[in-house]
């Protein structure tokens with residue numbers, strides 16, 4: 092006997108739309124979902140866009156959903172929406188609806204080695220190059236420069252993924268305006284996010300926005316296809332993701348990737364590879380500066396490990412406290428704040444359940460995992476779960492956490508392929524910046540405000556820097 096999943100009353104036509112659209116300025120778009128969890132409990136059900144969405148907000152239920160024998164990633168409304176928006180036929184790995192999708196399988200098998208530890212290590216010098224550009228900019232502009240943290244980190248992460256993935260320089264630090272590709276990318280992402288709150292029927296009549304979307308998506312795809320063509324015409328020896336895709340053969344089928352699939356994955360890497368990491372770095376600076384004891388500990392670690400010399404790839408595995416800072420930041424502020432799981436279609440169980448058999452699911456249920464709640468579950472992290480305490484994420488504690496307690500990079504087969512890339516980049520940037528500058532909040536009274544597209548970032552966060560020693 093199962094128990095009905097709690098559900099806020101739904102209105103005709105719009106269902107529960109009004110329950111989830113009440114984010115205040117400065118709040119994440121998922122805040123209303125979190126408030127519903129406070130009211131209805133760790134599992135509840137909504138009617139959105141004409142279909143049922145289940146939301147899970149505690150560790151016990153999430154742990155079940157991470158069981159890959161019973162559940163798997165399903166594309167969810169946001170990702171399905173992105174596929175529709177792109178309308179290209181080829182799907183990048185992130186938005187692929189299923190592990191059974193042959194395009195996903197091929198890309199996954201060809202790209203896994205390209206994201207392996209040795210390949211990422213080889214990208215260190217290019218990451219260092221871009222991080223030094225950021226440090227030079229801040230050094231040159233001096234302590235009078237009110238650093239727009241999120242914007243500058245977005246320039247950094249975008250330039251880093253572009254050079255490491257496809258040897259392309261956006262040179263974002265040398266222009267005031269974002270590159271047109273980035274503007275198009277932001278256009279597609281923010282339209283994707285705003286459509287989550289717009290009924291499908293209404294979307295059909297948004298003629299001007301639909302046209303802008305078509306232009307932005309086409310522009311992105313044209314730029315990416317052009318990059319593939321140029322690389323084919325002017326081959327290079329560089330070990331980057333583009334070459335891995337152009338020359339790689341699927342170990343299962345022996346086939347190579349089509350150009351449109353390569354292009355779709357390049358766009359995926361540019362999007363998935365920069366928004367999330369720039370949010371991580373921005374939130375990390377916010378929390379460090381709001382908690383000066385942690386800031387000084389992190390800086391002391393860099394001084395002890397690196398000293399005044401150049402930050403090298405071998406330093407990365409010695410930065411234990413900074414690693415804990417990054418883990419704790421992503422626990423509190425998972426920059427990809429939710430993902431969607433559903434029962435495995437091949438399961439023979441005709442009546443899937445969750446909650447140890449308590450709640451019935453349907454075979455095609457989509458369950459949204461609300462990481463902002465799950466990773467702050469007091470049952471796992473204690474009564475101070477909402478506090479920033481990197482010490483709890485040092486290896487000796489981190490390795491003893493329940494298996495799925497920290498999942499900002501997703502889980503299972505469809506977990507983040509770019510995790511080692513993001514980690515090396517974030518550790519390196521933290522090390523270079525803390526080594527060379529002292530930082531303070533521009534306004535010490537600033538309290539965290541968040542802006543959401545498909546990822547979340549701090550809003551209105553400004554800091555000031557002063558040089559400690561020469562840039563290395």
Ligand code: HEM
Nearest residue numbers: 184185363364367368427430499500501505507508509513
């Ligand atoms: C998948 C988070 C950095 C590429 C994912 C997922 C999450 C995530 C949660 C799973 C989504 C789902 O289940 O629906 C993050 C975070 C990052 C980060 C928090 C940084 C702090 C990167 C980077 C890249 C990247 C740097 C590429 C260079 C991807 C791709 C997938 C993915 C391609 C899809 C994998 C698949 O479906 O097989 N990421 N990511 N991510 N990420 Fe990341």
